[in-house]
Amino acid sequence: MSSLIEAYSKIAGEDVITQLRQLVRLLKNRRVVHVNSTREGGGVAEILAKLVPLMQELGLDVSWEVITGDERFFQCTKSFHNALQGDRIDIPQRLLDAYEETNRQTAKELAPVLEGADIVFIHDPQPAPLLSYCGARKGKWIWRCHIDLSQPHRTTWKYLRQFVRDYDASIFSLSDFAQALPHPQYLIPPSIDPLSEKNIALEEAEIRGTCDQFGLDPERPLLVQVSRFDRFKDPIGVVQAFRLAEKYVPDLQLVLAGGGASDDPEGEAVRREVEAFSGGDPDIHILELPANAHRTINALQRAADVVLQKSIREGFGLTVTEAMWKGKPVVGGNTGGIRLQVINNHTGFLVNSPEGAALRVRYLLEHPDKLRRMGEKAAGFVRENFLLTRQLREYFTVMAALIHGCEDRIELE
Numbered sequence: 001m002s003s004l005i006e007a008y009s010k011i012a013g014e015d016v017i018t019q020l021r022q023l024v025r026l027l028k029n030r031r032v033v034h035v036n037s038t039r040e041g042g043g044v045a046e047i048l049a050k051l052v053p054l055m056q057e058l059g060l061d062v063s064w065e066v067i068t069g070d071e072r073f074f075q076c077t078k079s080f081h082n083a084l085q086g087d088r089i090d091i092p093q094r095l096l097d098a099y100e101e102t103n104r105q106t107a108k109e110l111a112p113v114l115e116g117a118d119i120v121f122i123h124d125p126q127p128a129p130l131l132s133y134c135g136a137r138k139g140k141w142i143w144r145c146h147i148d149l150s151q152p153h154r155t156t157w158k159y160l161r162q163f164v165r166d167y168d169a170s171i172f173s174l175s176d177f178a179q180a181l182p183h184p185q186y187l188i189p190p191s192i193d194p195l196s197e198k199n200i201a202l203e204e205a206e207i208r209g210t211c212d213q214f215g216l217d218p219e220r221p222l223l224v225q226v227s228r229f230d231r232f233k234d235p236i237g238v239v240q241a242f243r244l245a246e247k248y249v250p251d252l253q254l255v256l257a258g259g260g261a262s263d264d265p266e267g268e269a270v271r272r273e274v275e276a277f278s279g280g281d282p283d284i285h286i287l288e289l290p291a292n293a294h295r296t297i298n299a300l301q302r303a304a305d306v307v308l309q310k311s312i313r314e315g316f317g318l319t320v321t322e323a324m325w326k327g328k329p330v331v332g333g334n335t336g337g338i339r340l341q342v343i344n345n346h347t348g349f350l351v352n353s354p355e356g357a358a359l360r361v362r363y364l365l366e367h368p369d370k371l372r373r374m375g376e377k378a379a380g381f382v383r384e385n386f387l388l389t390r391q392l393r394e395y396f397t398v399m400a401a402l403i404h405g406c407e408d409r410i411e412l413e
Contacts, residue, residue: 004057004195011194012389020389023396024058026404030118031139032062035110037077037126039066040291041259042228043190043318044123044146050193050388051395065113067106067127072098074265080125083156085148085232085313091156100129107133119399122167129163140168140402146190147315148336149177168402173316173337186398189340190316191391192325192382197294199325202302210299214285220251221365224304226297226322229258229270232313234333236277237354239284241310244358246283249365257287257300301326305371306364310357314338321386324348324378329371331360341386347378 009017034052036044048064055062069077076095083089107114107130114120114130118139122128124146131141143164149157149172157179164170164181171186172178178185192199211218223242227233235256246252256274258267271288278284289296301307307323309332316337320330324341330348332338342348349360364371 004054007195008054008389011383012387016389016393019393020058020396023393023400024060026400027060027119027396030060030399030403031116032060032119032121032399033065033113033117034062034121034123035065035067035114035127035130036123037067037074039064043316046193046196046198046318047190047388047391048123050196051392054388054392063113065110067102067130069102069126070098071265073102073126077126078265080156080160081147082232083153084125084160086151086153088153089156091159096159103127103129104133106130111136118403125160128160131166132163140399142398142402143167143170145170145172145177147177148313149179150174150336152179169398171398174340177315177336184401186394188391188394188398189337189386190318190321191386191388192318192321193388194325198298199322200298202295202299206295207299207302210296211303214255214287214300216253216255216285216303217251218303220253221249221305222253222255222303223306223308223361224255224257224300224323225308225310226257226301226319227309227311229267229274231266231270232311233258234310234312235270235274237312237357238308238310239274239278240354241308241357241361242284244355245361245365248362252365253283253285255285255287255300255304257289257297259289259291259293297322298326301328304328306331306361308357308361309333309338310351310354311335311338317341321382324375325382325386327375327379329364329374329378331357331364341381343377343381347374347381 005017034048038045052062052064072095076099079089079091114134115136120141121144123144167183169184170181171188173189175187208218225238242254275286301323307328307330309317309320309330311333314336320332320338320341323330330342331351332342334350334352342350344350351357351360
């Protein structure tokens with residue numbers, strides 16, 4: 001047994017690893033390709049950075065490709081992201097043309113890899129048209145949608161649907177996100193890697209050192225939200241909730257820790273908006289972190305008394321999973337994948353407004369025993385449902401189902 005697989009078996013259990021080995025036998029000698037829009041920044045890149053090596057170690061031939069484009073391409077795909085999550089946005093034709101041309105050129109460059117693969121995972125809207133430009137493909141193509149597609153702007157979804165309808169299957173994180181498509185659809189929530197630097201246990205000295213680095217007082221209560229600077233994450237609402245809560249918890253501190261990603265052109269503007277709204281309050285710490293600041297994020301989440309994820313739209317919310325894994329109750333927006341993780345009054349609280357968030361924060365800080373018990377339940381819930389090994393098992397199952405088609409019986413041994 002390799003050291004990586006052995007490490008996972010110690011956390012997830014040997015039975016889980018045995019299941020993975022049984023399933024991977026059904027995929028022997030198959031080539032798998034993942035395509036997304038960035039190698040750093042955002043939950044999809046974080047998942048692939050761990051999922052791909054684990055697939056390789058289990059014996060699959062797996063590669064990870066990235067579609068790259070100019071400013072027009074990423075303006076278009078950011079508009080897709082916002083429109084598919086409900087904003088009414090009319091995307092100019094020049095941006096749509098850049099989007100299609102980037103995919104056309106990428107398909108030419110990656111044709112030997114994509115057309116020769118047995119399974120291709122296309123992640124989110126950015127590379128969705130690649131299938132249309134790979135006429136000689138031999139394998140099965142899966143569109144993996146990580147975003148909240150429950151109430152899309154209909155014009156935008158109609159445009160994107162023309163590219164994804166011809167896939168062999170699609171995967172969504174929740175049933176609410178699925179849309180009518182003429183192929184099989186699967187529900188697979190994302191997961192975290194318990195062995196990553198963002199999730200491993202840290203020494204108390206490192207946690208305190210991180211607090212010192214950013215001027216945080218470890219003796220005072222601390223709220224933390226870790227997210228891209230994105231309006232759907234509602235950082236302004238987090239500041240409003242903090243200001244309401246600090247009236248009753250006067251020593252309260254807030255950290256809004258975020259970073260950019262190469263496929264998100266709006267992050268800098270949103271960060272400036274939050275800084276202006278915060279008005280230089282010394283107890284509000286707005287941190288622009290690099291994409292590789294995993295141990296720093298880990299330490300901030302562990303230093304927190306309560307973690308917030310006050311999103312108004314959320315595909316899944318891996319920062320919620322990360323915080324729960326660390327034994328922290330989460331006060332989260334009542335939306336998307338947060339509802340799948342935050343079991344109200346058990347692993348945290350679901351809220352719909354800054355006032356609701358402030359009320360729940362105050363309650364938890366005034367009831368430390370309740371806070372501790374919620375954190376323990378949260379960690380156990382993640383162990384049972386949201387570790388990388390579970391997601392990998394479900395990916396293997398979908399891949400085997402597509403490859404073996406209508407066979408009445410599939411033998412694992």
